[in-house]
Amino acid sequence: MSLFAPPLNRLIEALRLLPGVGPKSAQRMAFHLLEKDRQGALVLAGALRDALEILHHCQDCRMYCEGDRCPICRSSHRDEGLLCVVETPADVVAIENAGFYRGKYFVLMGHLSPLDGVGPEELGLDRFSERLRRGVREVILATNPTVEGEATAHYLAAQAAQIGVHASRIAHGVPMGGELTYVDSGTLSHAFSGRHRVAQTDPGSHPADESF
Amino acid sequence: MSLFAPPLNRLIEALRLLPGVGPKSAQRMAFHLLEKDRQGALVLAGALRDALEILHHCQDCRMYCEGDRCPICRSSHRDEGLLCVVETPADVVAIENAGFYRGKYFVLMGHLSPLDGVGPEELGLDRFSERLRRGVREVILATNPTVEGEATAHYLAAQAAQIGVHASRIAHGVPMGGELTYVDSGTLSHAFSGRHRVAQTDPGSHPADESF
Structure with missing residues (x-):
């Protein structure tokens, strides 16, 4: 690699810091930026600095935002009594795009992983309680x-129980449109243990309300 | 995507300028940099700006270098009479890593592609002649x-012929260690049409010197 000029080597090494980018991809990215998209390289450099300077964690939900609180936390149209805990901001986007949820969020920015040094403090669980x-x-x-x-989830449920807040876990099972043949055994076992009684006579009862 | 703060959206869009990076990868990269490698993000921003400012094309071979000429072109230990033409700087690295070539290079930084507006001028072919x-x-x-x-290659060979310089094309065929069964038909056809007579008696003749 010493064949490249030092600034080029430094750029390739810096691009390798991105997740999922190996030495060959980094080289390809560097040459692409230098040769075909110099303007793009400047835009990327500026966007990186701006993001680091401007973005903060929302005081309430830990999502990235510009001010103290994010638009969802500021919104008065959302149910303050419902709090959905997710691992990443991308999960918030997935749920928002589905369009059914009208409560608020709490973004852990990770999960408990004592071996990696991620404990309750790193996930902001003091702010959560x-x-x-x-x-x-x-x-x-x-x-x-x-x-x-x-x-x-278990840890958070225990924390909620201490404070006297009801905790629920989203259902796990066969995904909609999925075929049983191609579903892994863990998912199938979850789908069976989480099965619900099918309402037969009373049209008023919701099938999901009763479980075996 | 409007769920994210504008600087975050801008960072994700900027990361998508990198070749091979789609919306999901860009999101993952942005969160990784913001959450787990803020120092890396600064390093990347700095490396991008430095590379754009400092790197120039070598006057002789068009490789990226810091000064006017790259180390290979400056070297007096390399054969000035041999000039290897490649498409990208990465090709130079591949050939240098193989370690057998002692001549100089000319890097086209692409190939002729009239539909994309890449003609002889864009490849620096005036400098080549x-x-x-x-x-x-x-x-x-x-x-x-x-x-x-x-x-x-055909275009360059014609240019070399005009100037009276002998042009050769590297051999194409079955790669070393490759198995015939798994080689595509185009490569096989090249391997057959480019076959060489095997020297049988005279130990002085090199098999590659004689072709059918």
Whole structure:
């Protein structure tokens, strides 16, 4: 790699800091920017500095925002009593894009992972319990169905129970449009253990209200 | 996407300017930099600006370098009479890493592609013919074996012939360690048409010197 001039080597090394970018991709990116998109390189450099300077965590939900609080937390049209806990800002986007949820969020920016040094403090859980005390009826635990996500959900449920807030976990099972043949055994086992009785006679009862 | 604060949106859009980075990867990169590697983001921003400011094309070979001429062109230990033409700086690195070539280079920074507006001027071919006139014995055309690379090689060979410089094309065939079963038909056809007579008796003759 010493064939390249030092600034080029430094650029390639810096691009490798991006997740999922190996040495060949970094080289390709560097040459692309230098040769075909010099304006883009300037835009990227500016966007990086701006983002670092301007963006802060929302005081309420820890989402990235420009001021003290993010637009969702500032909104008076959303249910203050419902709090959905997710791992990343991208999860908020996924849920918002689905368009059914009208409550507020709390973004952990990760999950509990003691081996990586991520404990309750790193996830801002002091702010989470403070948030729960401000009139939250139900906390919906929407962390990922991974080992760490489940552990985090358990920890948060215990915290909510201490404060006396009802905690629920989103359902895990066969995805809509999915075929049983291609679903993994863990998901199938979750789908069976989380099965609901099908309402047969009373049109007033909601099938999801009763579980075996 | 309007859920994110504008500086975050701008960063995600800027990261999408990198080749091979789609919306999801760009989001992941942005969150990674903001959450886990803020120092890395600063390093990347600085490296981008430095590279744009400091790097220039080498006057002789068009490789990226800091001064007027790159270390390979400045070197007096390399054969001035051999000129290898490649499409990208990464090709120079590949050939240098192989370690057998002791001549000089000319980097096209692309290939002829009239539809994309890349003609002889964009590839610096005026500088190429000027370079050929400075005591080059043989020009080795090492452009990629693609339609554009072949067309570029033909064009360069004609240019070299005009100046009276011998031009050669690197061999194309079955790669070393490759298996015939898995080689595509175009490569196989090249390997057959470019076959060489095997020297049988005279130990002095090199098999590659004789072709059918």
